[in-house]
Amino acid sequence: MRQFSYSRPDTLDAAQRIPEHTRYLAGGTNLIDLMKSDVERPKHVVDLNALSMSQIEERPDGGLRIGALATNADTAAHPLVTERYPLLASAILAGASPQIRNRATNGGNLNQRTRCHYFYDPDMACNKRSPGTGCSAKGGRNRIMAILGTSEACIATFPSDMCVALAAMNATVNLTGPEGERSVPLRDYHRLPENTPWQDNILRAGEIVTSIDLPPLSFGPHHTYLKIRDRLSFAFAIVSVAAGLQMENNTIRKACIAMGGVGTKPWCVPEAEALLEGKTPSPSLFRDAADCLLQGAVTDRDNAAKLKLAPRVIIRALSQAAAGTPQSQTQKTIF
Amino acid sequence: MTLHSAKIGQPVSRIDGIAKVTGQARYAAEPHPAGMLYGFIVNSPIARGRIEAIRDEAARAVPGVVEVMTHLNRPHSALFEKSYMDGLGVPGSPYRPLHDAEISFNGQPVAVVLAETFEAAREAAMRLEVDYERWPHNADFEASLHQKYMPGKTRSNYVPPKSRGNAAEAYALSPIKIEGRYHLAPEHHNPMEMHATTVIVEEDGTFTVWDKTQGPQAVQAYLTSALSLSKDQVRVRNPYVGGAFGSGLRAQHNVFLAVLAAKMLNRSVRVTLTRQQMFTHVFRPEAVMDIALGAQPDGTLQSMIVNGVTDTSRFEHNMENLVIWGLINYKCPNATADYKVAPRDTYTSSDMRAPGAATGVNLFEMAIDEMAYACNMDPLDFRLHNYSDIDAMHDMPLTSKALKEAMHEGAERFGWQNRPMAPQSMRDGKDLIGWGMATGIWDAMFSPTSARATLTADGRLHIATAASDIGTGTYTILAQTASEAFGIPMEMIDIELGDSTLPECPTEGGSWTAASAGAAVWLACQSLREKLFKAVGKSGNISAWLTEGLSNNTTVLKDGFLQDKGADENLRLSLSEALSLTGQDRLEVEETAKPGLRGTISQMRKARFTHSAVFCEVRVDEELGIVRVTRLVNAVAAGRIMNPKTAASQVRGAMVMATGMALHEESLMDERVGRFMNHNFSEYHIPAHADIPDMDVLFIAEEDPEVSPLGIKGVGEIGMCGTAAAIANAVFHATGQRHRNLPITPGD
Structure with missing residues (x-):
């Protein structure tokens, strides 16, 4: 871990006015790990936890909006989620451990990095971590790596469980950034690696995930x-x-x-x-x-x-x- | 309330449990001397080559950094290679940390950054720039098999396989044959506590070294030898150890580097490995075993041929007793085995819980199961049919072997008699259910050990020996032993372990500590009691009942009081009163438990082992192939059980580890760089709670006064031996599919 500046703004506006080499901190379950391993080397860490983005509330269309800062644990246990979106609750509970789910947030889950062995080890070549160095996972110990959507530059999986359920349900990701607000279907939020594997998703600089919308959708028990x-x-x-x-x-x-x-x-x-x-x-x-x-x-x-x-x-x-x-x-x- | 003496054999709870769960127990990385520096190790990213240049400007620029110690600026250490040999006696050239520019394995320490804070040390370590010249290497086990060899000098505990009959001919003539190559992936010990050392530079310039080790005296000997220090300059302490499983048998590089840095800077230093760095040193070797078995149609074994190879480094010849176990444990007129090691450019593999046997017994027992099926015989019946009452390899009687009883009692507890023979014959919904079994065997060892017993004015008994409690319950069983041997409640006993200044005790390992330290404590307590009685008798100023009792030998020490055997409770003398009568403020003895003449003769004439029979139920999803262990029964014959509670915990812990061996644990070597890539707890999968069923551990009555002075055999490793095979055999019974590679993972 390298020295970094830390700030904890209390408005979205302030949180978006950031210098280069900034990482947003929510639950920290992945980012801090990566910083300790010298994989992430932010100069500035902007803590989002003073912002109020942890609400879980019904939408006029009958859907549900879950806040980016709601924890995975709170989301999976929320009555509106367990009653109407048990698939999401189930996917969240299939991941990590209770301790991690207590810290980890929904926005953080979307923005977590791959668990590829080679990405996690700064001694190894990795295009996702260090663009242009090559992909050590190809031809390496890649039992955990992807078989779909891979490229010559990267074969790392996106590791989330929660996002798999969100993708199945066609959830929408709500973003806010210097250029205003926008909504993106979750299925389009994450990127294929192609020849720019360091870009995991479509987030722009200063853009923040504020919430995720679940469409009105019921499968009953199915x-x-x-x-x-x-x-x-x-x-x-x-x-x-x-x-x-x-x-x-x-x-x-x-x-x-x-x-x-x-x-x-x-x-x-x-x-x-x-x-x-x-x-x-x-x-x-x-x-x-x-x-x-x-x-x-x-x-x-x-x-x-x-x-x-x-x-x-x-x-x-x-x-x-x-x-x-x-x-x-x-x-x-x-x- | 009268406190009573405890007895060996009672299920006493750990006496150090409260200290551990309340944080009072101090581990190697916990002392915090004033002015202590933090050391962070920088590891080589290449497997072989040499350091060309080290640029440390950026590292030194990190605020708080005091020094960057490398091979270029380190203080002098011993000149001769042999000074770096440790007590384990692995032949070859021991690795010498920061010795020179040469790199012999990926992860080799190339520098230690020392700083006022851990964070500064870690950041500077990341900013250190090292240029390497890369040399060709081989880290691929398959490829290394072409270079396999038998070391000219073997490890001291190596047991060479001994052939009998003509195995090749008998195999050729056997009507029923099986043969195959069995494989075990490399594994890492991964104790919960990472390896760590805190060196305290005392006011007189001596070093007190808190180290995570299984042998404080072995580390002291290593440090004095490798760093040319005298014995009174180094004291090594390890009162508590958060698991080790063999990773603390040899002095690890963290302790050498921490003392080296303390010497260089004359400041206290702590070096802690990260979990990732725990994958840069010792590991259980990868292994292959080619096993061929021949039998008669009635299930009588005719021939056993076992050829095994484990990996070692290019610089040391680590060896295991891999191939001997089947030859010892089974009656079979013709048998032969061969063992070799294969060198690769990694760190030296090392002993990990039940070294040799964990691999050799499990893989062999998987082959035995195949042979039982080839003979169309129940696997338990097949083993009983080929049962040996002696050490069949050395043609030597045994001090005891209650394996048959273990097989019967374990089978009954498990319900084995209801087992249908055919694979794929039990199912529940989408799951196939399989029952498998295997037997286990491990050495029952005893090593000379010393202990001190001291009675102090407050009437308390102090026991001291340089044994290590690595989480096994040694404090507790030694307190029980002292309580029974001396006649004093456990509450009045203090046990001191884990300090190189205490009476000599071999490094903890091999399951010998209970038998060895137990015997030493027993002897010291008996001797102290005699000394006390003699001193009290001589004091002159004592009551008539005591004078009479001492001269008639009817005085006993019971529950902390001297009293007459079966006499009035009011006529008794407390230990503090007794001691004050003698006019001394303490009485002390030190004794060494040795095999003695009879024991030595017995060791020459008889072999000694612990045994077990393991029974397992698995459920395997037929389509998905996902294996779940749903029941495990382990019947263990290990002589006298000192404490069934801590002993069962040991066996259960090993069964969890063996479940990992069967289904989860594998260190993934990327041979292109020589590094184990899944170097963290997220991707090196030890079983989670959900993977472990209720486990039933039975101890089989086995009286064996010959095996060790107290009839103890030890239970630290036996739970590893057989359990993984029982799981693999159960998978076959469920699915009809044989797996010869462990671990068996989803998709295999």
Whole structure:
């Protein structure tokens, strides 16, 4: 960790007037870690915690707005979330540990960095950390790396669980910055690495995530967040699937599906969702959806297991959602 | 209220538990001497080469930085390589921190930044610029196998495999054969407490070194030798150790560097490794075992051929007892084994909990399970059918082996008799259920150890020995031992451990501490009691009942009082009263427990081991292949159990570690740079609570007065041996799929 200046503005306006090499601090569960490892080297840390952005409130359209500074724990436990967006609550609870969720915020979750071994180790070449140095993950120990959305420059996954559920539900990210306010669909918020992997998302300098809007959307019991990982708690996903289905007389009216652990961003394929709509759930239908979701997957040295597991996890998750038996995050048996 | 003497064998709770959970127990990184500097180690990013230049201007410019210590400016240390040898006796050229410009492994310390604050030291470390000349290296285990060799000089505890019969011919003639290559990934010890050293420069210029180690006297010996100091210039303390698992057997580079810096600057210094840096030194070696077994159709083993290799560094020959366990534990007329080490450009691999056996027993027991199935025999019956009552490799009787009893009692507790033989025959919903078992074996060792017992004027008993309690419960079992041996309540006993100035005790490890330190404490307490009785008898000024009792040998020491055997409770004398009668303010003895003549003869004529039988249930999601351990039963035959509570905790802890070995733990070597890449707790997966089921630990009655003076065998490692195999075998029973590589991870 290198010396930095610290400020804690109490207005959004002040928080946006920042010099170069600034990082915003919310829960700090990722940023502080990265600073200790010398991966993030901000000259200025601007603490957002004096701003009031932790509200969770209903929207006129029947949706829900969750504040960027609401903690993951408070969000997952909020009655409006547990009652109306259990898929989101489930995805949050599948991630990290209770201690981390107590600190980590929703805005921070969107802006966390990859857990790629090579990104985290300043002795190793990494285009995401040090543009132009190369990608050590390619050809390296890349069991945890992405198989979708990768480029020659980067194969790191975006590690969030929460964002997978947000992507499935087509949430909207609300931003405010020097150029004013804007809203961006979550599916467009994170970037593919292409040849600029250091840009994780579309945030501009001085722009801050203020809240996330969940559309009015109900799956009843027909949803699940299924996460496969190397141990049953406190590990990032090898493959995860957030699925929500609107069912009517055993027909899928609307399908929402996103994947984690396999992509360089929360992975959504609208064609796969369209393919499910209007159909009766069946293993072969789900297999088709899996094929569609995984189109273009590329494996590297160590991560072929992801491609082997992914279709099975997709099929299981869709089966759970169709059956109305969501995966429990406390009872670890997968039904 | 009368306080009663405790007994060996009672489930006493840890006497140091309160100190630990209230933060009173002080660990190596906790003393805070005035003016202490913080040292932060800078590690090499290359595996092999040499330092060309060090530019430290930016590092020195960080406010608070006092010094950047490198090979160029460090104080002198011992000239000869052999001065850096430690007590573990790994042959080769020991690594000498900051010795010269040469780099022999990735992560090698190249500098230590010393600063007034930890933050300044860390920042300066990050700002240090080092240029390297890179030399070709090999860190790939597969590739290193081509260079495997048998070291000319072996480790002192190395047991060479001994062949019998003609294994190759018998194998060729066996109607039933299995053979395969089994593999274990490298693992890191990862104790909760990181390695750390605090060096206090005392007013007289001597060093008090608080170090995370399993052997304070071994570290003292190393420091005096490597830094050319005299014994009275260095005192090493480790009263509390937050786990070690073997990582504290050898003096680690942090202690050398901290003392070197203290010497250079004449200031107190603390050096703490980060969790990432914990992956720059010792680890359990990667291993392969080629195992071929031949049997008759009735399940009688005919031939065992075991060839194993573990990795070591290019500069030291670390060796394990990898290949011998099956040859010792199974009756089989023809057997042969071969062991080699394979060098790669990494730091030297090291002993980690049950070194050799954790790997060798588990991989061999996976092969035995395959053979049982090849013979269409229940795996438990197969093992009973080939049971050996002796050490079959040395053709030597054993002091005891209650493995058969452990197999029967464990099987009964588990419900093994209801097990269908065929794989994939039990299911519940989407889960396949499998039951597997394996046996475990580990040495029962005893090493000469000294202890001091002192009775003070307040009537308290003080016990002192340089043993280390690395979290195992040594304080507690020694207090129990002293309580029973002397006849005094535990509340009146103080135990002092973890200090190089205390009576000699070997480095903690190998499960020998309970048997060895226990015997020393027992002996010292008995001797102190005799001395007390003699002194009281001589004092002249004592009551008639006591004079009579002492001369008739009917006086006993019970619950902290001298009294006559079975006599009136009112006629008794407290220890402080007794001591004051003698006119002395303290009585002290020091004794050394040794095998003695009979013990030495016994050690030559009989082999000694702990044994276990482990039973496991797993659930495996049929489509997803996700494995969950749902039940574990471990029946352990380890001689006399000093404290079933702390002993069961030890076995359970090892079973958790073995679950990690079977399903989670793997240090991922990027051979292109020679670095283990998942160097943090986020990506090096030790099992989480959710991965661990209720574990049932049974201790099998095993009276063995011959194995060690108190009949103790030790329980620190046995839980590792067999547990991982039982899990892997259960996975086969669930799925019908054999895994020969550990860990078995999702997608395998």
